[in-house]
Amino acid sequence: MDFAYDAEQDQFRASIRSFLADHADPRAADGHDGLLWQRLCTDFGAAGLHAPEEHGGGGFTPVETALVLEELGRALAPVPAWGTVAAAEAVLRLGGADVRKEVLPPLLAGERIGALALVTEADLDPARVPVRADGETLTGTVPVVPNGHVADVLVVPALVGDRVVLHVVTEFEAERQDSLDLTRPVAAVRLTDAPGTPLDEGDLDRLLDVLRVLLAADLLGTAGACLGAAVAYAHTRVQFNRPIGSFQAVKHRCAELAVELDAARAAVMFAALAAAEDSPELATAAPVAKFQAADTAVACAAASIQIHGGIGFTREHDAHLFYRRALTGAALLGSSARQREVLASRLGF
Amino acid sequence: MDITYPPDAERFRARIRTFLAENLPAGWAGVGALPPDERAEFATRWRATLAENGLVAVSWPKEYGGAGLTDVEQVVLAEELARAGAPSGGENDGFGIGMLGNTLIQLGTEEQKSYFLPRILSGEHRWCQGYSEPDAGSDLAGLRTRAVLDGDEWVIDGQKIWTSAGHTANWIFVLARTDPAAPKHKGITFLLVPMEQPGVEVRPIVNAAGHSLFNEVFFTGARTRADLVVGGVGGGWRTAMTLLGFERGGQVTTQAIEFARDLDRLVELARDRGLTSDPRIRDELAWCAARVQVMRYRGLRGLTALLQGRTPGADGAISKLVWSEYFQRYTELAAEILGPELLAPTGPGSGEVLRVAEVGTPNSSRAWVDELLYARAGTIYAGSSQVQRTIIGEQLLGLPREPRLDGGPFAEIRPGKGA
Numbered sequence: 188m189d190f191a192y193d194a195e196q197d198q199f200r201a202s203i204r205s206f207l208a209d210h211a212d213p214r215a216a217d218g219h220d221g222l223l224w225q226r227l228c229t230d231f232g233a234a235g236l237h238a239p240e241e242h243g244g245g246g247f248t249p250v251e252t253a254l255v256l257e258e259l260g261r262a263l264a265p266v267p268a269w270g271t272v273a274a275a276e277a278v279l280r281l282g283g284a285d286v287r288k289e290v291l292p293p294l295l296a297g298e299r300i301g302a303l304a305l306v307t308e309a310d311l312d313p314a315r316v317p318v319r320a321d322g323e324t325l326t327g328t329v330p331v332v333p334n335g336h337v338a339d340v341l342v343v344p345a346l347v348g349d350r351v352v353l354h355v356v357t358e359f360e361a362e363r364q365d366s367l368d369l370t371r372p373v374a375a376v377r378l379t380d381a382p383g384t385p386l387d388e389g390d391l392d393r394l395l396d397v398l399r400v401l402l403a404a405d406l407l408g409t410a411g412a413c414l415g416a417a418v419a420y421a422h423t424r425v426q427f428n429r430p431i432g433s434f435q436a437v438k439h440r441c442a443e444l445a446v447e448l449d450a451a452r453a454a455v456m457f458a459a460l461a462a463a464e465d466s467p468e469l470a471t472a473a474p475v476a477k478f479q480a481a482d483t484a485v486a487c488a489a490a491s492i493q494i495h496g497g498i499g500f501t502r503e504h505d506a507h508l509f510y511r512r513a514l515t516g517a518a519l520l521g522s523s524a525r526q527r528e529v530l531a532s533r534l535g536f
Numbered sequence: 537m538d539i540t541y542p543p544d545a546e547r548f549r550a551r552i553r554t555f556l557a558e559n560l561p562a563g564w565a566g567v568g569a570l571p572p573d574e575r576a577e578f579a580t581r582w583r584a585t586l587a588e589n590g591l592v593a594v595s596w597p598k599e600y601g602g603a604g605l606t607d608v609e610q611v612v613l614a615e616e617l618a619r620a621g622a623p624s625g626g627e628n629d630g631f632g633i634g635m636l637g638n639t640l641i642q643l644g645t646e647e648q649k650s651y652f653l654p655r656i657l658s659g660e661h662r663w664c665q666g667y668s669e670p671d672a673g674s675d676l677a678g679l680r681t682r683a684v685l686d687g688d689e690w691v692i693d694g695q696k697i698w699t700s701a702g703h704t705a706n707w708i709f710v711l712a713r714t715d716p717a718a719p720k721h722k723g724i725t726f727l728l729v730p731m732e733q734p735g736v737e738v739r740p741i742v743n744a745a746g747h748s749l750f751n752e753v754f755f756t757g758a759r760t761r762a763d764l765v766v767g768g769v770g771g772g773w774r775t776a777m778t779l780l781g782f783e784r785g786g787q788v789t790t791q792a793i794e795f796a797r798d799l800d801r802l803v804e805l806a807r808d809r810g811l812t813s814d815p816r817i818r819d820e821l822a823w824c825a826a827r828v829q830v831m832r833y834r835g836l837r838g839l840t841a842l843l844q845g846r847t848p849g850a851d852g853a854i855s856k857l858v859w860s861e862y863f864q865r866y867t868e869l870a871a872e873i874l875g876p877e878l879l880a881p882t883g884p885g886s887g888e889v890l891r892v893a894e895v896g897t898p899n900s901s902r903a904w905v906d907e908l909l910y911a912r913a914g915t916i917y918a919g920s921s922q923v924q925r926t927i928i929g930e931q932l933l934g935l936p937r938e939p940r941l942d943g944g945p946f947a948e949i950r951p952g953k954g955a
């Protein structure tokens with residue numbers, strides 16, 4: 188029985204946190220700090236910690252990858268981690284040996300950037316998939332692809348006959364969209380007779396579950412940063428000749444969020460472990476972690492704005508950047524209500 | 537990371553399972569399945585069985601007649617009892633064994649230990665907790681029950697309230713004010729008081745669910761020996777807090793087991809009423825299932841901390857909020873599922889336990905209404921939700937304390953004004 192991070196994991200977290208504190212600026216480079224991403228990949232192996240070493244990964248487990256994503260979510264690092272990690276995960280799980288060998292090493296080294304053209308499960312619905320395979324090539328437009336405008340490698344669901352198959356594509360046009368999330372902007376991606384390599388039609392649910400856990404980790408980091416900022420401000424801001432944190436309305440709201448944050452932390456830790464052990468429990472742990480982390484992140488980000496008062500509602504303040512990231516993460520891979528529906532049906536309710 | 541139990545814990549679990557299979561009545565379906573009038577008798581017999589097998593006082597060292605189980609063994613035993621729906625002792629054992637016994641072992645004199653511990657074990661002494669007073673609840677240190685030394689005896693005057701199981705107890709541990717000139721936390725003494733004497737009167741209070749589980753206890757010139765003080769005269773606050781630290785022993789993982797079981801019962805109710813296809817009900821059931829999972833994950837983390845000898849800190853406050861607030865939310869969901877059936881509950885009730893229904897409790901509307909009402913108590917006793925949030929805010933998040941108006945000598949504190 189040892190359900191806790193070990194000293195090495197704590198140490199790893201501390202070093203990436205301090206690196207990000209020095210180098211990550213959420214406002215840098217219009218949401219894409221390529222240099223920072225390159226360093227995260229080379230110095231920390233950020234993109235592929237749990238990929239096997241033969242593909243250029245770190246040979247660790249999703250527990251470590253979740254740690255990195257949590258820290259990126261905490262720092263609001265404007266790097267294409269989500270797109271790259273998600274695309275790599277799809278290739279890792281569903282790619283044939285050749286595809287893995289070709290696609291993974293440059294992605295994991297940070298030399299190339301990935302994106303997954305999938306926002307929610309509904310994008311796997313044959314009736315809705317906007318991209319069609321025609322022989323060896325793909326055509327269609329996906330309106331929202333996180334990190335799409337900076338990606339070199341796209342994993343995209345496409346209709347083959349009446350089935351949906353993920354493909355790897357490298358020829359596409361991407362146009363950055365006006366994005367809610369300024370640290371993880373999205374693009375519309377157009378494919379025109381683009382050559383595509385199909386991945387296996389493996390267990391898409393499993394892939395989505397692992398992605399849920401990784402996204403939950405990002406949200407957990409965001410939630411923790413927001414609560415931390417709110418608590419810090421509540422210490423220093425004085426009104427009525429008292430620090431506002433001594434008012435129960437403020438203190439108790441923070442305490443309630445601390446309870447939810449603790450729940451999210453436990454849920455992410457358990458789900459990442461379930462992914463690492465490839466346990467059947469992942470099927471329940473993943474949606475639990477996703478919605479617990481998403482709801483907590485949105486609530487913490489909203490509370491942070493509230494507790495900061497007027498200053499929290501300015502463009503200069505980071506509070507809205509966190510709120511934007513939390514809302515985006517909550518929507519990605521399906522809303523919290525959708526996660527609960529997935530959970531309900533998997534539990535046989 | 538690893539969430540499997542150590543091999544010796546699993547061996548111990550197997551031993552407990554065998555013990556349960558051999559000693560529970562044939563066809564055992566949980567306390568909740570027993571007819572209400574058979575429960576008291578079963579509880580007495582079962583306590584004796586546990587005692588014969590050295591399974592009461594599991595946290596006490598062997599030298600005091602306890603089972604001397606390791607932390608993880610205590611956890612495993614609690615888990616198996618929770619799964620089987622068998623009690624871990626009698627009604628007063630939580631106070632006598634869990635709270636007072638452990639406190640005496642830590643802070644009591646040799647004489648107190650050798651006199652009281654065997655009598656707690658045998659069931660001869662049945663204890664209750666005399667902390668709260670009409671004017672001292674959350675602000676426990678505001679208590680006014682007075683104790684004055686008269687030769688070799690304390691003379692006690694005042695009133696305690698909400699005394700759970702006071703009607704089945706014959707001893708009470710009392711927090712009394714022995715020095716009103718001292719600041720409020722300093723002038724308090726922790727006394728051991730026999731209840732079978734003319735100066736002690738117990739009056740039952742009927743709770744909101746219609747059951748009589750707690751009491752008022754009046755002290756009118758009640759007496760106890762001068763040496764029946766734990767933690768020194770004026771040192772009662774520290775003793776009181778030490779005792780509260782034992783409130784949760786061995787229970788880190790059982791919350792999730794009990795709530796998971798009762799959630800199955802709720803899902804069954806929803807299914808029976810044709811409501812598992814209702815999107816709102818499904819959403820809420822899924823939220824409940826997730827929360828029970830979170831309790832389980834927290835339990836595994838708590839057990840890890842226990843095994844590594846780390847202290848839980850403000851974790852107890854989080855646990856308390858998680859279960860008590862959840863208890864209300866999911867019993868309110870039960871009310872929503874029952875709909876109009878709620879208005880005229882039928883069938884057997886949920887057995888006056890003030891907590892999650894016992895194993896075997898029937899899926900009747902009355903049992904759910906009982907639980908719905910019991911759940912209101914959970915956010916009040918053992919530190920209200922507001923008090924827990926203050927603890928989390930101040931101890932975990934380090935937020936500044938509220939200004940206080942209760943400094944200085946206790947006798948000089950005036951309502952709403954600083955001393």
Ligand SMILES: Cc1cc2nc3c(=O)[nH]c(=O)nc-3n(C[C@H](O)[C@H](O)[C@H](O)COP(=O)(O)OP(=O)(O)OC[C@H]3O[C@@H](n4cnc5c(N)ncnc54)[C@H](O)[C@@H]3O)c2cc1C
Nearest residue numbers: 665666667668673674675698699700913916917918920922
């Ligand atoms: C079922 C049950 C069993 C019990 N058993 C026992 C027992 O065996 N022995 C025993 O000694 N006691 C027992 N108690 C008493 C219990 O500990 C008290 O009820 C509890 O401490 C609250 O005190 P109170 O009832 O006086 O409420 P109060 O303290 O008056 O609280 C009233 C309301 O004010 C809020 N409040 C109070 N102070 C603050 C604050 N600083 N900030 C914000 N809000 C605040 C509370 O949260 C609550 O909502 C029991 C209670 C119940 C319900």
